[in-house]
Amino acid sequence: MRKLPCIFFLLLAGLVATAQKKPLTHAVYDGWQSINERYISNNGKWVVYTITPQEGDATLVIQATDNSYRKEIPRGYAAEITDDNRFVICKIRPLFAATREAKIKKKKADEMPKDSLAIVAVGKDSVLRIPRIKSFKTPEKGTGQWLAYLQEKALPVPPIVPQADSTAQLNNLLHMADSLSRVADSLRNKANEAKTKGLATLKAPKKDAKPKAGDPIEEGTELVLRNLYTGEEKKYPLVSDYYFSGPGNTLIIETTRSNADTLKKAAIVWLNTATGKIDTVFRGFNDAKSFGLDEAGTQLAFIAERDSSTKALQKFYKLYYYRTGMDSARMRVDRKSTGIRNGFTVSETAVPEFSKNGQKLFFGLMPVRKPKDTTLVDFETARLDIWHYNDDYLQPQQLVQLNTELQRSYKAVLNGNDDKVIQLGSEDAENITLPDDNNVEYLLATSTKGNRVESQWQGYARTNAYLISTTDGSRKLVKEKQRGFFTMSPAGKYVIWYDGAQKNYFTYSVSTGAIINITKNIKVPLFDEDDDHPDDPPPHGIMKWHENDKYVYLYDKYDIWQCDPEGKKAPSNFTKGEGRLHKNIYRYIQTDKEEKFISDTQTVVFKELNEVSKQTGLKIHSMEGVFFDNGIFGPYQIGLNIIKAKNGNQFVYTKESFNQSPVLTTLYVATEEDTAYEAKKGVERGTVFRDIRSEVALYASNPQQKDYNWLTCELVKWKMFDGKMSEGLLFKPEDFDAKKKYPMIFYFYEKYSDDLYLYRQPAPSASTINIPLFVSNGYLVFVPDISYKKGEPGESAYNSVVSAAKYFTQKPWVDSTKMAIQGQSWGGYQVAYLVTRTNMFAAAEAGAPVSNMTSAYGGIRWGTGINRQFQYERTQSRIGYTLWQRPDLYIKNSPLFNADKVKTPLLITHNDADGAVPWYQGIEYFTALRRLGKKVWLLQYNGEDHNLVERRNRKDLSIRLSQYFDHFLKGAPAPHWLAEGVPATSKGIDWGTELEEKEVGSKR
Structure with missing residues (x-):
């Protein structure tokens, strides 16, 4: 590979001496940036990305890949580059401060600041801004000529009140006084009349009833179709939605009726963008949705309802169809159509989809559901959930999935002009996979029905797979009661799955019905050989299929295997064994989101991670040649979001390291065969290389980092108590002085050592310590990998973490009396356990810890509604047995049962809306420790889930974590909440974060 000077290393070399740099504070979070929304033009000449602060206004940047042009759009987002590479269109958010002010004033939705639209001709400086837009769309695959945008509701025009002169004002006052005098006389006369005729004379006269024109609706707004080449615009009123065909030759416009004009009815309009001709294809409906166009933009299918009243409890939708040349859309399917089972109707939630050749129309059917009885009074009817042992899913899971189930559709198809419906999906074949070539006769259907009860303790439901004919709906069984997923090849020729019991991949030939073991001759494991759960290890997975289903590519731990789906040709190691060696x-x-398979001439990209050094890189490979060593590789991390120009060989990605904020980088790879280069390398004749010609940094984020005392990171290896070696990440301050002694925090979960070169932002905490913040303020942080044994999750953490702590007590720059541990969720459990096994830590913080495995075992993960038994037996908790088989293991590994042994101050964070670990687990541990007189605190953020979401709460937790560890590890004064607590009477008034004048409880 040609060696190139990389600006990434120049940036690293440019870091100045660290003397007198500032420590990070909680005030820096908002301005720290991320690089988001990356796009590249089809020709590879232009890149668009956003620079986004954690809080505040982002900036959208349009930049040439050779750095010859750069244009910034303040607050730009949601950008698109037109297919012809000529224009960038994006939205512009209102100012962050303006939106914040409007929220403070509690303005209504219509009064809030609105987005604008920006249109930029790339390479030029001018920007066309259009205010108050809801949305915009461009064709996916067009000339780049067309743009449509929907505007917000027009602001009301305030009435113009003319200013009267002094004479006019005097006359107005006299006129008002005269009017009031007449009103007083009228009221006096009515009162006198009421004395003789009664009070009925005071009633207002009846007004003539006016005919009701219908309930008011939310009217559509103005849609603008703009020709980007000429600037010409055409406007369409009352538009609620709109859709371009793929090539942009057709624009579908949906309009609403008018509240003011009863003659203006809801309509669906077909616009030919080339000719400007408009055809109304459907009119006078209550609701229309789920629009689907074929690839050529000549056929339209949609779902509509036009027969019910707007307040009807039960509505029946129908499938309508239109193609160019028809007078109007015709109804093709309703619930009475031939082929629809009794009790089913057309689904309004499934978008119709045409096959690639336009000859098949797929759509959804759903069960007719009984409407709610509105005659029942809520306060007189029972409200309960009924759990049954034969239910497929437990009631909590059913309730979580309720909306999904109510909207579930079962796929059906129409073939050509035949109006007979072929129902493909059903309750026992609910998942239908359309291959890329969806013109084929057979589709893959899968279902777990009948096998779901076991998922309560297995963690998965076994799957049945069928092939279903699109011509007659008949089924062929592929495999039943299989663990894992079935997938269909892109051309629809094969079904593939991994059999965990046999530890091999199998294919099913659609044409012959044969089942073939295609990996039996591969001698290395295709499963995760390092997996330590008490269950069958999972496979490394499928990489991709080759064009026309010629090969399937499979992963082992290191390499990639090219396998014949017919099993006739022996598998070959595509990466030549370089990975394992x-x-x-x-x-x-995958650099192209639309890619379905790998072609013969494609240039592909592999991310490379060295297991020993943790360095990463990219390997660029042409499918025309043998696998070769050409790419970039070094002491950095490559981001996963790698994009490639559709019609060029430019790649865009980020490079980062522990001390370098992400750098947006473009890589150019030559496309021609370089015979001289080939000869120089001495490779076999005919091999096609892709020569890396340039690597250019486009933008280096967070230049302000240079002003702060940052961190360094190194890989550390040590021997655990069981004699085995482990590794972890040691973070030190940039100004580290080996002659000083530092407090040390151990943070852990499972394994993080592969993230040696990951960049970590200063950011408010969702649940864990922010490593840059703590290290910048004079802490050492160590992140050890945890190795687990069946039935011993707690002791496994002890073996890994405490052995690491013992190792570091031998270092002269570690203050062994000021060490602490911190973790969240599974890490929180391990912290809660470790403080029952050792007193060597000066403080500990456990976020959302399981403290009692016996009570948690049978509980519910409320976020998903699933039972937790499988988690303890087979997955993360790694017990390996049921509670009744080995109750001793559940008790041994539960911190609660050894709470009396805790001497370490413990801070627990557990939120009252936690859907992963039951909130009562934190309460059980807190109340036990409180009763025992231990130093324990519980932070409970109201309405928050497993990890904090609201930024205000994240900032608050960050402050408290700093105060907590500063107090116990640095001897800082205790804040009021730590020293005295905050009573409920002060909630929302006093947050207790002010520091005490003297230390409280600093002795262990």
């Missing part, structure tokens, strides 16, 4: 893990990166 050098401990390099190769994983394919």
Whole structure:
């Protein structure tokens, strides 16, 4: 590979001496940036990305890949580059401050600041801004000529009140006084009349009833179709939605009726963008949705309802169809159509989809559901959930999935002009997979029905797979009661799955019905050989299929295997065994979101991770040649979001390291065969290389980092108590002085050592310590990998973490009396356990910890509604047995049962809306420790889930974590909440974060 000077290393070399740099504070969070929304033009000449602060106004940047042009759009987002590479269109958000002020004033939705639209001709400086837009769309595959945008409701025009002169004002006052005098006389006369005729004379006269024109609706707004080449615009009123065909030759416009004009009815309009001709294809409906166009933009299918009243409890939708040349759309399917089972109707939630050749129309059917009885009074009817042992899913899971189930559709198809419906999906074949070539006769259907009860303790439901004919709906069984997923090849020729019991991949030939073991001759494991759960290890997975289903590419731990789906040709190691030989893990990166398979001439990208050094890189490979070593590799991390120009060989990605904020980088790879280069390398004749010609940094984020005392990171290896070696990440301050002693925090979960070169932002905490913040303020942080044994999750953490702590007590720059541990969720459990096994830590913080495995075992993960038994037996908790088989293991591994042994101050964070770990687990541990007189605190953020979401709460937790560890590890004064607590009477008034004048409880 040609060696190039990389600006990434120049940036690293440019870091100045660290003397007198500022420590990070909680005030820096908002301005720290991320690089988001990356796009590249089809020709590879232009890149669009956003620079986004954690809080505040982002900036959208349009930049040439050779750095010859750069244009910034303040607050730009949601950008699109037109297919012809000529224009960038994006939205512009209102100012962050303006939106914040409007929220403070509690303005209504219509009064809030609105987005604008920006249109930029790339390479030029001018920007066309259009205010108050809801949305915009461009064709996916067109000339780049057309743009449509929907505007917000027009602001009301305030009435113009003319200013009267002094004479006019005097006359107005006299006129008002005269009017009031007449009103007084009228009221006096009515009162006198009421004395003789009664009070009925005071009633207002009846007004003539006016005919009701219908309930008011939310009217559509103005849609603008703009020709980007000429600037010409055409406007369409009352538009609620709109859709371009793929090539942009057709624009579908949906309009609403008018509240003011009863003659203006809801309509669906077909606009030919080339000719400007408009055809109304459907009119006078209550609701229309789920629009689907064929690839050529000549056929339209949609779902509509036009027969019910707007307040009807039960509505029946129908499938309508239109193609160019028809007078109007015709109804093709309703619930009475031939082929629809009794009790089913057309689904309004499934978008109709045409096959690639336009000859098949797929759509959804759903069960007719009984409407709610509105005659029942809520306060007189029972409200309950009924759990039954034969239910497929437990009631909590059913309730979580309720909306999904109510909207579930079962796929059906129409073939050509035949109006007979072929129902493909059903309750026992609910998942239908359309291959890329969806013109084929057979589709894959899968279902877990009948096998779901076991998922309560297995963690998965076994799957049945069928092939279903699109011509007659008949089924062929592929495999039943299989663990894992079935997938269909892009051309629809094969079904593939991994059999965990046999540890091999199998294919089913659609044409012959044969089942073939295609990996039996591969001698290395295709499953995760490092997996330590008490269950069958999972496979490394499928990389991709080759064009026309010629090969399927499969991963082992390191390499990639090219396998014949017919099993006739022996598998070959596509990466030539380079991965396992050098401990390099190769994983394919899909750079084109529309890619379905790998073609013969494609240039593909692999991300490379060296298992030993943790360095990463990219390997660029042409499918025309043999696998070769050409790419970039070094002491950095490559981001996973790698994009490639559709019609060029430019790649865009980010590079980062522990001390370098992400750098947006473009890589150019030559396309011609370089015979001289080939000869120079001495490779076999005919091999096609892709020569890397340039790597250019486009933008280096967070230049302000240079002003702060940052961190360094190194890989540390040590021997655990069981004699085995482990590794972890040691973070030190940039100004580290080996002559000083530092407090040390151990943070852990499972394994993080592969993230050696990951960049970590200063950011408010969702649940864990922010490593840059703590290290910048004079802490050492160590992140050890945890190795687990069946039935011993707690002791496994002790073996890994405490052995690491003992190792570091031998270092002269570690203050062994000021060490602490911190973790969240599974890490929180391990912290809660460790403080029952050792007193060597000066403080500990456990976020959302399980403290009692016996009570948690049978509980519910409320976020998903699933039972937790499988988690303890087979997955993360790794017990390996049921509670009644080995109750001793559940008790041994539960911190609660050894709460009396805790001497370490413990801070627990557990939120009252936690859907992953039951909130009562934190309460059980807190109340036990409180009763025992231990130093324990519980932070409970109201309405928050497992990890904090609201930024205000994240900032608050960050402050408290700093105060907590500063107090116990640095001897800082205790804040009021830590020293005295905050009573409920002060909630919302006093947050207790002010520091005490003297230390409280600093002795262990």
